[in-house]
Amino acid sequence: MQRGATLDKRLGLRIGIILAVVVALGLLLVYQVFLARKPLPAGDFPTQGWRSSTPEEQGIDSDKLAGALAAIQGDGVHIHSLMMVRNGKAIVDAYYYPYDGSRVHDVASVTKSVMTTLIGIAADQGKLDLDQPALSFFPGRTIANRDDLKERITVRHLVSMSSGLY
Known part of the structure; x- marks a missing residue:
């Protein structure tokens, strides 16, 4: 033993x-x-939260991004939330019902x-x-x-x- x-x-x-x-x-x-x-420019890294930006300002085509998000939902992929950060700025911060970002997830x-x-x-x-x-x-x-x-x-x-x- x-x-x-x-x-x-x-x-x-x-x-x-x-x-x-x-x-x-x-x-x-x-x-x-x-x-x-x-x-990253000073102040861009999150302290109390991420700074936000449009996808285009960060070199991302928002139409293609929207298409990708629609494909995820259309394929029945069950996601709770999605955040995309580019160059230190949030370009997507989405939550899917019933999730709202108020609770921590075990990844x-x-x-x-x-x-x-x-x-x-x-x-x-x-x-x-x-x-x-x-x-x-x-x-x-x-x-x-x-x-x-x-x-x-x-x-x-x-x-x-x-x-x-x-």
Whole structure:
């Protein structure tokens, strides 16, 4: 019984480390891909809320955007809300009945899809090497129980939701 509890504890710790690294990489990637390229004007990033703009002012065709929204509804896709931000300004902020933006939603694993998409874009643009060791993103940090197995975990392992601990 003791051995099983120890294995469960080690597995939980490994999963926790993997999730923490994925979140950290995601935040770094979002910054590198979207924010570092072109600084947003002062005051555009939300504090109490997003500044808004028309789609055209941000280089988006509102007729095509409206068509895409109609297609989503026409296909019977059940969405609660949709927000699109371009250049630091909200160009779409829509809620679908009975939702009105007054309650928090659990997005669960949606974050994984967003993060792996952003990581794929960065890799495609040559900004990120999928075979780079994950720990290399944390220079100067003390990593608990650091060993050869942890040293071999790569971005590719994290993106594919595999531990790399073999």
